[in-house]
Amino acid sequence: xxxxxxxxxxxxxxxxxxxxxxxxxxxxxxxxxxxxxxxxxxxxxxxxxxxxxxxxxxxxxxxxxxxxxxxxxxxxxxxxxxxxxxxxxxxxxxxxxxxxxxxxxxxxxxxxxxxxxxxxxxxxxxxxxxxxxxxxxxxxxxxxxxxxxxxxxxxxxxxxxxxxxxxxxxxxxxxxxxxxxxxxxxxxxxxxxxxxxxxxxxxxxxxxxxxxxxxxxxxxxxxxxxxxxxxxxxxxxxxxxxxxxxxxxxxxxxxxxxxxxxxxxxxxxxxxxxxxxxxxxxxxxxxxxxxxxxxxxxxxxxxxxxxxxxxxxxxxxxxxxxxxxxxxx
Amino acid sequence: xxxxxxxxxxxxxxxxxxxxxxxxxxxxxxxxxxxxxxxxxxxxxxxxxxxxxxxxxxxxxxxxxxxxxxxxxxxxxxxxxxxxxxxxxxxxxxxxxxxxxxxxxxxxxxxxxxxxxxxxxxxxxxxxxxxxxxxxxxxxxxxxxxxxxxxxxxxxxxxxxxxxxxxxxxxxxxxxxxxxxxxxxxxxxxxxxxxxxxxxxxxxxxxxxxxxxxxxxxxxxxxxxxxxxxxxxxxxxxxxxxxxxxxxxxxxxxxxxxxxxxxxxxxxxxxxxxxxxxxxxxxxxxxxxxxxxxxxxxxxxxxxxxxxxxxxxxxxxxxxxxxxxxxxx
DNA sequence: ATGGGCTATGTTTGCGTAAACATCGCCTCG
DNA sequence: CGAGGCGATGTTTACGCAAACATAGCCCAT
Numbered sequence: 001x002x003x004x005x006x007x008x009x010x011x012x013x014x015x016x017x018x019x020x021x022x023x024x025x026x027x028x029x030x031x032x033x034x035x036x037x038x039x040x041x042x043x044x045x046x047x048x049x050x051x052x053x054x055x056x057x058x059x060x061x062x063x064x065x066x067x068x069x070x071x072x073x074x075x076x077x078x079x080x081x082x083x084x085x086x087x088x089x090x091x092x093x094x095x096x097x098x099x100x101x102x103x104x105x106x107x108x109x110x111x112x113x114x115x116x117x118x119x120x121x122x123x124x125x126x127x128x129x130x131x132x133x134x135x136x137x138x139x140x141x142x143x144x145x146x147x148x149x150x151x152x153x154x155x156x157x158x159x160x161x162x163x164x165x166x167x168x169x170x171x172x173x174x175x176x177x178x179x180x181x182x183x184x185x186x187x188x189x190x191x192x193x194x195x196x197x198x199x200x201x202x203x204x205x206x207x208x209x210x211x212x213x214x215x216x217x218x219x220x221x222x223x224x225x226x227x228x229x230x231x232x233x234x235x236x237x238x239x240x241x242x243x244x245x246x247x248x249x250x251x252x253x254x255x256x257x258x259x260x261x262x263x264x265x266x267x268x269x270x271x272x273x274x275x276x277x278x279x280x281x282x283x284x285x286x287x288x289x290x291x292x293x294x295x296x297x298x299x300x301x302x303x304x305x306x307x308x309x310x311x312x313x314x315x316x317x318x319x320x321x322x323x324x325x326x327x328x329x
Numbered sequence: 330x331x332x333x334x335x336x337x338x339x340x341x342x343x344x345x346x347x348x349x350x351x352x353x354x355x356x357x358x359x360x361x362x363x364x365x366x367x368x369x370x371x372x373x374x375x376x377x378x379x380x381x382x383x384x385x386x387x388x389x390x391x392x393x394x395x396x397x398x399x400x401x402x403x404x405x406x407x408x409x410x411x412x413x414x415x416x417x418x419x420x421x422x423x424x425x426x427x428x429x430x431x432x433x434x435x436x437x438x439x440x441x442x443x444x445x446x447x448x449x450x451x452x453x454x455x456x457x458x459x460x461x462x463x464x465x466x467x468x469x470x471x472x473x474x475x476x477x478x479x480x481x482x483x484x485x486x487x488x489x490x491x492x493x494x495x496x497x498x499x500x501x502x503x504x505x506x507x508x509x510x511x512x513x514x515x516x517x518x519x520x521x522x523x524x525x526x527x528x529x530x531x532x533x534x535x536x537x538x539x540x541x542x543x544x545x546x547x548x549x550x551x552x553x554x555x556x557x558x559x560x561x562x563x564x565x566x567x568x569x570x571x572x573x574x575x576x577x578x579x580x581x582x583x584x585x586x587x588x589x590x591x592x593x594x595x596x597x598x599x600x601x602x603x604x605x606x607x608x609x610x611x612x613x614x615x616x617x618x619x620x621x622x623x624x625x626x627x628x629x630x631x632x633x634x635x636x637x638x639x640x641x642x643x644x645x646x647x648x649x650x651x652x653x654x655x656x657x658x
Numbered sequence: 659a660t661g662g663g664c665t666a667t668g669t670t671t672g673c674g675t676a677a678a679c680a681t682c683g684c685c686t687c688g
Numbered sequence: 689c690g691a692g693g694c695g696a697t698g699t700t701t702a703c704g705c706a707a708a709c710a711t712a713g714c715c716c717a718t
Binding site: 001002013015016017019020033044045048049051052053128293 | 670673675676677
């Protein structure tokens with residue numbers, strides 16, 4: 001910076017003003033400085049800038065895996081939204097899905113060059129980790145629809161989505177709907193399962209035993225084989241599209257035609273869902289909006305004009321494709 | 330830091346030594362300091378630290394989209410590997426796949442708190458963008474198997490992978506292999522297409538006209554419908570798994586049985602590939618290793634003990650599943 | 659026993675920037 | 689025509705940390 005100032009024949013402070021786009025600099029001076037900057041290849045040093053300003057203009061994102069569609073697309077929404085508000089995004093990996101590992105990640109985040117942290121994980125993993133935080137760093141949690149009393153929480157409206165799936169199937173004339181749920185410890189899976197059950201009960205339908213998978217297509221296939229054996233099973237709601245894919249294959253392998261004999265609904269609307277055999281009816285989640293809301297909440301806290309708690313639910317959308325059809329009884 | 334020093338009754342420098350884990354501190358002193366840190370909730374300020382050290386211990390990753398399996402998994406590999414070497418990862422989004430946008434991203438990266446940059450994109454997009462870089466920041470490019478003379482480049486061995494796919498199909502007795510390629514402007518797509526053609530020519534087989542998709546399942550479906558019309562088409566090599574998925578559905582819709590009548594091979598080995606109908610034979614890419622190599626190369630440059638150019642190709646693996654079978658002619 | 663070397667700790671200094679305050683010249687208005 | 693004010697620019701300072709250098713106490717070998 002001193003070099004630029006010397007070359008431009010001005011003070012360092014004026015260089016600072018130009019580089020920060022402050023208004024009270026005469027145009028000719030500004031241009032001289034800009035030319036000097038270009039000539040010397042000057043870049044502001046962000047460390048010094050952050051040190052002085054006390055802010056990094058960066059958001060940390062803590063997540064366990066990028067292997068799931070939801071996390072990645074949420075992340076993408078966060079990055080896009082943060083970029084629009086001139087903030088960078090720093091990824092903070094968690095080695096294992098344990099509270100200890102998450103606490104470690106939060107500790108690292110506290111020492112990192114970030115002003116705020118978004119955790120994409122379920123509440124029970126977050127636990128009390130944010131308590132170990134420097135007070136200045138703000139936290140928002142995605143993918144957990146409770147704990148809104150401790151941090152702002154943003155999540156898909158799991159209940160409404162699951163209800164829409166079940167009601168769609170009941171509306172097609174199916175007597176009841178079987179459910180292939182996600183892992184038992186997952187809040188999202190629990191929400192979808194509970195809403196599935198509640199919707200059946202509200203409609204006065206029998207509630208079949210629930211099958212728990214692990215979100216993978218393979219688990220969907222294994223459980224799908226069991227459902228295929230059950231002639232009374234004409235409608236299946238899978239807790240995500242990947243398991244639905246496995247179920248489709250199981251039905252195919254067992255000669256149960258979809259949707260003629262069995263209707264299948266997924267959850268997520270992954271990009272491939274429209275190309276499954278047959279194309280999958282599913283519940284679309286708006287991950288981009290989740291990401292955008294996370295950024296809004298967290299920057300609201302940083303600016304001091306946003307709420308520090310409260311849950312925001314993002315609506316879902318039923319996407320009807322060819323894997324569901326009226327029941328032929 | 331001064332508060333901690335006062336409470337512990339030592340100098341600020343000793344606090345610094347403790348917080349950096351330097352060895353020449355007596356255990357009792359260290360413990361006193363650690364206790365004072367805990368009591369005051371002290372966190373090192375990373376801005377000041379970076380300012381002093383001249384390094385951020387952070388790597389920037391420039392990429393256009395996280396919507397593709399490859400980019401995400403490469404990113405995941407980068408994050409894991411960077412974390413193992415105590416580096417953070419900052420995402421730098423590119424708004425549009427144009428050289429201008431990429432140049433803008435590199436400019437931002439230059440002002441960001443990063444010591445090095447990894448670009449996950451094809452070379453022709455990177456263009457001369459890194460020339461606008463501060464000299465201190467190092468660059469590595471993934472997903473481009475040329476330009477290794479300007480920066481280190483890490484990429485999947487596209488040619489070997491495509492050759493393995495074609496040879497597998499020829500080995501099953503198919504007279505030739507049709508190809509559904511990626512977009513024409515994509516280097517990766519070009520490499521796979523060229524290797525497909527070269528392998529057919531080397532075997533003295535006829536080279537069918539190439540069909541270009543856009544990587545999406547929908548484009549695979551559209552092109553698959555055309556292939557399904559052609560009774561001479563018994564083997565298809567798709568440039569990625571998503572298009573292969575579309576092809577499988579097209580064959581299914583036209584009553585062309587896979588693999589009995591038509592064999593299909595994909596590229597990537599996405600997690601769903603094993604659950605397609607039928608499970609997809611494909612070329613597995615080792616994205617985690619690509620990510621790890623990117624980090625190694627880039628940190629090697631930062632440390633000054635790594636090469637500044639050169640291409641590293643990561644081998645692929647043929648994964649045989651049920652979508653390919655011997656030709657029945 | 660005494661010098662030399664070694665370790666633990668303290669002191670000084672500066673990294674690059676921007677806020678706060680200081681200065682300087684010009685314009686306006688009575 | 690001069691006081692007052694305002695906008696453009698310069699000067700000083702501190703942000704929090706760690707490198708470099710300084711000091712002080714100790715042990716060992718001669």
